[in-house]
Amino acid sequence: MLDLPLSSAISDEPSGRNGSEPVQSQAGRLVNCPRCSRAAVYAPSNRFRPFCSERCKLSDLGDWASERYRVSGEALSSDDPSQS
Template sequence: MKVNCPNCKKQIVWSTDNEFRPFCSERCKLIDLGDWAEENHKISQGPQGVQELSEEMLDALEDQFLQNNKFFVESE
């Protein structure tokens, strides 16, 4: 299965042989880490309130996450 590197968008093969996945290289991995360290990426808000999640809610969240993050989906 091929995925795009989150940093440079280069297509790479999703494989256990790639120690930098989902990135294409150590360079892209370190660039992303640096962006987090410099707070270029951040979670803008904390939790707004405590809400118990049902199994249906968790399933819906998982489906939404997998649709938006195709590199986590295993090839068929």
């Protein structure tokens, strides 16, 4: 999981005026994992960032590899040379 204890990245003070922004500390910013929504430290010490763990990172990569994610845009025409 993380090389850094999660508690060291948590500050008692919210970084934003209204308290809705992520918590900031010297160890990094605390964000939600885009895969499972658990807390994850967004800092160089978290080698899986923005994910909370290797499992979430690889699960997301698998979804890209199996084409579960799609980038929207116009379909390429069949005479497009980059299609060959």
